[in-house]
Amino acid sequence: MPQTSLSSALFTLAQSYRVTVREAINANELGLNAMHVRCLHIIAETQHCTANDIVAKTGRDKAQIARLVKELIKLELVSKCADENDKRCLILSFTEQGNALFSRLEVAEQEVDAKLCHGLTDQQVRDFIAIATTMIENINHNTP
Amino acid sequence: MPQTSLSSALFTLAQSYRVTVREAINANELGLNAMHVRCLHIIAETQHCTANDIVAKTGRDKAQIARLVKELIKLELVSKCADENDKRCLILSFTEQGNALFSRLEVAEQEVDAKLCHGLTDQQVRDFIAIATTMIENINHNTP
DNA sequence: AGCGTATAGTTGACTATATCAACTATTGGG
DNA sequence: CCCAATAGTTGATATAGTCAACTATACGCT
Numbered sequence: 200m201p202q203t204s205l206s207s208a209l210f211t212l213a214q215s216y217r218v219t220v221r222e223a224i225n226a227n228e229l230g231l232n233a234m235h236v237r238c239l240h241i242i243a244e245t246q247h248c249t250a251n252d253i254v255a256k257t258g259r260d261k262a263q264i265a266r267l268v269k270e271l272i273k274l275e276l277v278s279k280c281a282d283e284n285d286k287r288c289l290i291l292s293f294t295e296q297g298n299a300l301f302s303r304l305e306v307a308e309q310e311v312d313a314k315l316c317h318g319l320t321d322q323q324v325r326d327f328i329a330i331a332t333t334m335i336e337n338i339n340h341n342t343p
Numbered sequence: 344m345p346q347t348s349l350s351s352a353l354f355t356l357a358q359s360y361r362v363t364v365r366e367a368i369n370a371n372e373l374g375l376n377a378m379h380v381r382c383l384h385i386i387a388e389t390q391h392c393t394a395n396d397i398v399a400k401t402g403r404d405k406a407q408i409a410r411l412v413k414e415l416i417k418l419e420l421v422s423k424c425a426d427e428n429d430k431r432c433l434i435l436s437f438t439e440q441g442n443a444l445f446s447r448l449e450v451a452e453q454e455v456d457a458k459l460c461h462g463l464t465d466q467q468v469r470d471f472i473a474i475a476t477t478m479i480e481n482i483n484h485n486t487p
Numbered sequence: 488a489g490c491g492t493a494t495a496g497t498t499g500a501c502t503a504t505a506t507c508a509a510c511t512a513t514t515g516g517g
Numbered sequence: 518c519c520c521a522a523t524a525g526t527t528g529a530t531a532t533a534g535t536c537a538a539c540t541a542t543a544c545g546c547t
Contacts, residue, residue, distance in 0.1 A: 204384070204456075204472075205456055205468065205472055206360065206364070206381075206452065206455075206456070208471075208472045208476060208479070209356060209475065210357070210360075210381060211401070211402065211475075212475045212478055212479050213354070213356075213357030214401075215402070215478075215479055215482040215483065216350070216353055216482070219482050220350070233354065236350075237350075237351065240351065257358075258355070258358060258362075259358075311350075312348075312349055315349065316349070316478070316481070317481045318477060318481065319474060319477060319478075323470075324349065324474075326467075326474075327349070327352075327470075327471060327474045327475070328348075328349055328352045330467055330468075330470075330471045331471070332352060333463060334356055334459045334460070334463075335355050335356050335359055337460070337461045337462065338363050338458065338459060
């Protein structure tokens, strides 16, 4: 199955990745999907993280994020707490369970990534990410 | 907005691409989405193309493909006709309108691709596609 | 020939994902 | 103190993707 064009490579890859992550996650008996995982990552890497930060970093609709966060809270992985200075801002942070799960998740992800990158050099992977990042910037910025 | 990991680069890129293609397509007043476009490409590049070929090349569910094809037929872009030797196979081909539209589509896509690849060399783009293709193979094949 | 099985495609019901628009609550600036 | 702006929530709806059951044709077989 040769991939000819950029677009078909992208679509196929994104689709395959989604399916694989989902399998990996189901295999790990977590009730999470790829977007949940992205949220968890952003919460982990952002101190003082709000729902709005997730919206900004993912580019998704804020309604979607609100619901994802709600689910994470219901799963008791994340808790929210109003900012003292600005009570509109609800700061998201991991619960203990959230921390534990995130560790497991990182392991599972590393496995998926390792599989994905099998036969590729570190340099190739770095280049790939760099080019993808350039493309993302191209798409987001020059929007004439 | 720095992209750190492979997965977030992939997701963001796929999402941005989808949005951009959709905008380009809506701007061109066609009632098509990204999957329609993929189907049209496959029909164009596959002689004697059946629905099953599209299923094989996209990895999507055959129900989804059946519905996409149905829509393309309703839009009178594509027609289907039973194979003489095997009446189960319905061969898909462009109508005149389909041909005309596909030409327009190619122009629109080239614009999206050009935008996406702005500032990148041809070699970088080729490498990118090659790496993506390797990743797709890694994901599809070694599924232990 | 006639039987069973495989294949191509279709359809219904469903789930998941994403988007839009209207809403509340809080804030900071004049 | 009022108003525009911001953070978040919710309902309705649209879009995308999946599963399972079904029809129709074809192929292989004894």
